[in-house]
Amino acid sequence: MNGQVTPDNRSVVHTAKGRVLVSGQADAQLCATRNMISFWGGYDPATGVIIDQHHPLSGTNLTGKIFALPKGKGSSTGSAVLLDALQSGHAPAAIILNKVDEIIALGVVVFEEFFGQKIPVVQLDDADFEAAFGASSASIAEDGTVTLYE
Numbered sequence: 823m824n825g826q827v828t829p830d831n832r833s834v835v836h837t838a839k840g841r842v843l844v845s846g847q848a849d850a851q852l853c854a855t856r857n858m859i860s861f862w863g864g865y866d867p868a869t870g871v872i873i874d875q876h877h878p879l880s881g882t883n884l885t886g887k888i889f890a891l892p893k894g895k896g897s898s899t900g901s902a903v904l905l906d907a908l909q910s911g912h913a914p915a916a917i918i919l920n921k922v923d924e925i926i927a928l929g930v931v932v933f934e935e936f937f938g939q940k941i942p943v944v945q946l947d948d949a950d951f952e953a954a955f956g957a958s959s960a961s962i963a964e965d966g967t968v969t970l971y972e
Contacts, residue, residue, distance in 0.1 A: 836956070844934070852888045854891070861903040868912065885912045918951070
């Protein structure tokens, strides 16, 4: 499938089957980092902006983007921050992880339980996660299939 051109003229650079932590669908611009981030203290849920000034993506707005990161770091309060971002409409459209992160998944699960909405959270193995750095956008299917586009 790599190299295939989609009907909307995007070129597929990689397709992978991820481990579904929270099912859902998304199709958006991709923002990827090799650095962990703490949602508590590192992300502003009212704006969707990474506010950790030591993070390479400091100042980046994740609202509506698919966010790929190795895993979160820090406080379990990160679940509540992500929940706040989901409620305010300033959360990522989906999250791709390299390692399972229960704190991130929990915020999304709570949002689904209380508000009936969700965003997909999937985990990719090392090689598939690394492929995200060569993509500008991605889509995630209910079954955890991640398609990366040039």
